[in-house]
Amino acid sequence: MSDHKRIDMQVPVFGxxxxxxxxxxxxxxxxxxxxPVNTLEAINLAGKVEDLSVVDLTYPFDPVGLSVADVTGVLKMNGLRAVAVTPQIYTRRFSRGAFTNPDAxxxxxxxxxxSRSAEAARELGCDYVKLWPGQDGWDYPFQADHRQLWKFSVDAVRELAETFPDLxxxxxxxxxxxxxxxxxxxxARTLLAIEEMGVPNVGILLDFGHSLYGGESPADAARLAISRNRLFAIDVNDNYRGWDDDMVVGSMHPIETFEFFYALVEAGWQxxxxLDQFPFREDSVQAATDGIRVMKRIHRAVCALDRQALQAAQRSQDALAAQRIIQNAxxxxYEG
Known part of the structure; x- marks a missing residue:
């Protein structure tokens, strides 16, 4: 098949x-x-998922006191690697904020x-430390000085990045x-904050569902972050666009999911x-298996896409021609 028909046949790593x-x-x-499911039990469940290679681990581990060595042993036993550590700076302890808490x-x-999470990530050989400061913000008008919240956030992440320049x-x-x-x-706000931090080792984890219900085009958001070399990681799921439902990837917005992954592959993002799915009532192993199967199908479709024809349609901004091309892939x- 000619080059314009296939972009990259390398199968992605799934996590x-x-x-x-x-x-x-x-x-x-x-x-x-x-x-309840503790850290080691969750890793054992993840090990049952076909084609799953890496996991993002929350920290502190459960139960508290579980060592990195213990976690490493169970990861190896299941053929998994820790790609990231996510510190729990969003729990009740930080209900008034983590980086933006009024209490110094x-x-x-x-x-x-x-910092402790970063040390664990270093020991585990992770690719990054994920920061999700979900409690950092406000609920009511006039509740906070927005300038102060912004400064607290920028200064805290900059301090961490400078303390751990190797991460x-x-x-x-x-x-x-x-x-x-x-x-x-x-x-846009996150890229602006990163620019203000002035450090090379801070980037973005783009959650497809967050982008959707935030009114963004996930593909456009990805390209914006990639253009500044700041797209460090992604999480994928789906939702009804009004909330962070964290449904199985591709279950609601297959075309936009396809566009998102096309943007990543076309840009050479590696x-x-x-997956960032929340199977409340579903079997977690099956939900992960299904999500990965959807992503594999999308990857095959991206690779089979007639890239040259799509680019021609996009140059003329021909919406219907572009839709026919991506639907074929x-x-x-269409056989009538």
Whole structure:
């Protein structure tokens, strides 16, 4: 097949957040959907998923006191690698904020927790430390001085990046939840903050679902981050666009999911295709298996896409021609 027909036949590395295999809680089922699952048990579940190679681990590990050596042993036993560590700076302890908490001691505690996470990530050989400061923001007008929240956030991440220059930090932005408004709420705001930090080892983790319900085009957001060499990682899932539902990838927006992955492959981005799904009522191993199978199908479609024809349609901004081309790749030729 000619070059314009295939972009890259290399199969991506597939990963998942370890929380995919955990216990889920909401305000209606406060005792959880299913039994508690500790870190080692979750890793064992992840090891049952075909084609899953890496996991993002939350820190501190569960139970508290579980060593990096213990985690490493179970990862190896399951043929897995830790791609990232995510410090839990979004829990009840930081309900008034992590980096933006009005209490200076709480802000320092958040930085110290991330520092311990970074040390664990270094020992595990991770690609990055993920920062999701979900409690950093505000709920009401006039609640906070926006200039102060911005400065707290920028200064904290800059300090961490400078303290660990050998590690990469990926900020996962999100429009809202648990706060009604978050400091790192969009790709543009996060890139602006990173520019202000002035450090080379801070980038973005682009969550497809966050981008969707934040009113962005995930493909456009990815290209914007890639253009500044700041797309460090991705999480994929799907939703109804009104909330962060974290459904199985491709279940709601297959065309936009296809466009997102096309943007990554076309740009030569080489990161992990990572699941961030919340199977509240579904079997977690099956949900991960299904999500990876969807991504593999999308990858095959991206590689089969008539790139030359698509680029011609895009140059003329011919929407219908572009749709026919991508539908042929994704669903097969129309036969009448």
């Amino acid at each position: 998942a957040g370890i929380w995919h295999f955990g216990q889920y809680v909401d305000r209606y089922a406060t005792d959880g959907y299913g039994p 001691d709480a802000r320092r505690a958040a930085i110290e927790l991330v 990469r930090f990926a900020i996962e932005y999100k429009p809202r939840e648990p706060r009604n408004a978050m400091v790192f709420s969009s790709v 990161g992990v295709w990572q 994704l669903y097969g030729p």
